[in-house]
Amino acid sequence: MNLTDSIKRTTLHEELVERLRNLVVEDVLKPGEKVPEKQLCDSLGVSRTPLREALKVLASEGFVVLQANRGARVASVTRAELENTFPVLASLEQLVGELACQQMDAVEFQRIESSHKDMLSAYEARDRQAYFKANQDIHQALIQGARNDILENHHKLLAARVRRARFMANLSDERWAQAIDEHEAMMELLKARDADGLGKTMKLHMMNKLSALVKALEAQDETPR
Amino acid sequence: MNLTDSIKRTTLHEELVERLRNLVVEDVLKPGEKVPEKQLCDSLGVSRTPLREALKVLASEGFVVLQANRGARVASVTRAELENTFPVLASLEQLVGELACQQMDAVEFQRIESSHKDMLSAYEARDRQAYFKANQDIHQALIQGARNDILENHHKLLAARVRRARFMANLSDERWAQAIDEHEAMMELLKARDADGLGKTMKLHMMNKLSALVKALEAQDETPR
DNA sequence: AAAGTTAATTATGAATTCATTATTCAGTCA
DNA sequence: TGACTGAATAATGAATTCATAATTAACTTT
Incomplete structure (x- = not known):
C-alpha cells in the first residue's frame, strides 16, 4: 500500500x-x-x-x-453559448495535443492505439454507444498524457458543457465519417510525435464539431417538428 | 433611468x-x-x-x-503549478488576441491606444504602480473586445492565479524592457488587424513572462536571504 | 525533562430554525 | 369574463444549533 x-x-x-x-x-x-x-x-x-x-x-x-x-x-444550452465555448475548448485541445505529443510514454501511446482500434470497430458496426465510449477514452488519455492539472480541470468543465449539446442534435453520418478521418490523422501525428501538427488537428477537430452542430441546428430550425 | x-x-x-x-x-x-x-x-x-x-x-x-x-x-503558489498555469493562460491569450483583432471596434481600439500610451509614460517614469494599472487596462480591454463570456471567465480565473505570483519575485529591469517591446509589437499587430500575429505574440508574451519568473525564482534559490 | 496518554476545548460539517421574499389562489370590482 | 388586490402558502437566504472530529492542554510515567 x-x-x-x-x-x-x-x-x-x-x-x-x-x-x-x-x-x-x-x-x-x-x-x-x-x-x-x-x-x-x-x-x-x-x-x-x-x-x-x-x-x-x-x-x-x-x-x-x-x-x-x-x-x-x-443553465440552458444556447447556440450563442456553444459558439463561445467551442473555440475556448478548441484552444485547450490544441495545447493538449502539443503537450501529449511531448509527454506521453509508450504505454500510454499503446493504450490510445487500442482505444482507437475499438473506435474504428464501433464505427464499422455503427455502434454509437461504443463509439462515444472509445472516443471518450482517447481524449481522456490524451489529457492525462499532457500532465497538466490546470489544463485538465478547465478542459473537463468545458468538455462537460459541450457534451450537453449532444441532446440537441444527432451525429450525422457525414460528420461521423469526417470525425473518423480526423482521428486517423491524429493517430498518425501522434505516432510521428508531431506536436504542432497534432495540436492544430485537434483544434480543427473541435471546430469542425461545432460546424457540424451548428449545421444540424440550422437544419432543425428549417424543419421544426 | x-x-x-x-x-x-x-x-x-x-x-x-x-x-x-x-x-x-x-x-x-x-x-x-x-x-x-x-x-x-x-x-x-x-x-x-x-x-x-x-x-x-x-x-x-x-x-x-x-x-x-x-x-x-x-492555496500555495508552487512553481510546478505556475508552470502548468501559464501555458493554459497563454493559449487563452492567443485566442483573445485573435478574436479581439476580429471583433474590436474603433472606440475600443482608441481606448487601448490611450492605455498603451499611459503604459509607456509609466515605464519612462519607472512607476511600477501606474505601469501595472495601464497594463491591466490593456489586457482587460482586449478581453472585452474578444466578446466571449466563456473565454473571459476562464481567463479571469487563471489570470488571478498567476497574479498571485508577483509576490514571489520582482519585475526585473530586463524583463520590463522586453515586455514593453512586446507590447509595442502587439499594438502594431492590432493596428494592422493581424489576428494570427497578435494571437501568437500574446501567447509568447505570456510564456516569456513565465520564463522571466522562473529565472527570478532560480536566482532566489541560489542566493537565499 | 521528554514522550506518551487522556481530558478539555475548539473548529468543523451538516441539520435545523427563522425571517423574508416569491408564488399561488381566492375574492373583488370594473 | 377578466384584470386586479391581498391573504395564504411555499420557497429561499441566512443564522443558529447540534453532533463529531481535530486540536490543545493537562497530566502521567519513565
Whole structure:
C-alpha cells in the first residue's frame, strides 16, 4: 500500500457537486428547469445546507444559474453559448495535443492505439454507444498524457458543457465519417510525435464539431417538428 | 433611468466570493495559511453559512484548498503549478488576441491606444504602480473586445492565479524592457488587424513572462536571504 | 525533562430554525 | 369574463444549533 496516498474522505457537498453535475450533463435535469431544493434533498437524503453549497459551485461552473430569492435553474444550452465555448475548448485541445505529443510514454501511446482500434470497430458496426465510449477514452488519455492539472480541470468543465449539446442534435453520418478521418490523422501525428501538427488537428477537430452542430441546428430550425 | 437594467441584487455568498478571492490574490491571506471561519465571520459581519458557501466556490476555483474536517487553507503558489498555469493562460491569450483583432471596434481600439500610451509614460517614469494599472487596462480591454463570456471567465480565473505570483519575485529591469517591446509589437499587430500575429505574440508574451519568473525564482534559490 | 496518554476545548460539517421574499389562489370590482 | 388586490402558502437566504472530529492542554510515567 502506498502510504503517500491521502485517505479519501469526501464531504457531502463534494459528492453532491459530482452527482448534480452529472444529472445536468446527462440531461436528467433539463435546461431551464428549476432545481427544487426540497425535492432533491428528500431524494438524495441530505439537508439543504450541503445541497446549496453544491449549487453555488455548480453555478460558478456554469451548469446552473442562481437568481437571488428565486433559487437555481439548470443553465440552458444556447447556440450563442456553444459558439463561445467551442473555440475556448478548441484552444485547450490544441495545447493538449502539443503537450501529449511531448509527454506521453509508450504505454500510454499503446493504450490510445487500442482505444482507437475499438473506435474504428464501433464505427464499422455503427455502434454509437461504443463509439462515444472509445472516443471518450482517447481524449481522456490524451489529457492525462499532457500532465497538466490546470489544463485538465478547465478542459473537463468545458468538455462537460459541450457534451450537453449532444441532446440537441444527432451525429450525422457525414460528420461521423469526417470525425473518423480526423482521428486517423491524429493517430498518425501522434505516432510521428508531431506536436504542432497534432495540436492544430485537434483544434480543427473541435471546430469542425461545432460546424457540424451548428449545421444540424440550422437544419432543425428549417424543419421544426 | 434605464428600465431594462435589471435591479442589482447580490447575495451574501457572491459578495464574499469576490471579497475573499481578492484577499487571496492581494496576498492579504497568505499561501498555506488557515482560513479561520469564525474570525472572518466576525470581521465581515456574516454568519458561517454564506462564508462557507463562498469557500466551496473558491476551492473549486483553486484559491483555497479544503480538507475534510480540517477546514480551508489558502492555496500555495508552487512553481510546478505556475508552470502548468501559464501555458493554459497563454493559449487563452492567443485566442483573445485573435478574436479581439476580429471583433474590436474603433472606440475600443482608441481606448487601448490611450492605455498603451499611459503604459509607456509609466515605464519612462519607472512607476511600477501606474505601469501595472495601464497594463491591466490593456489586457482587460482586449478581453472585452474578444466578446466571449466563456473565454473571459476562464481567463479571469487563471489570470488571478498567476497574479498571485508577483509576490514571489520582482519585475526585473530586463524583463520590463522586453515586455514593453512586446507590447509595442502587439499594438502594431492590432493596428494592422493581424489576428494570427497578435494571437501568437500574446501567447509568447505570456510564456516569456513565465520564463522571466522562473529565472527570478532560480536566482532566489541560489542566493537565499 | 521528554514522550506518551487522556481530558478539555475548539473548529468543523451538516441539520435545523427563522425571517423574508416569491408564488399561488381566492375574492373583488370594473 | 377578466384584470386586479391581498391573504395564504411555499420557497429561499441566512443564522443558529447540534453532533463529531481535530486540536490543545493537562497530566502521567519513565
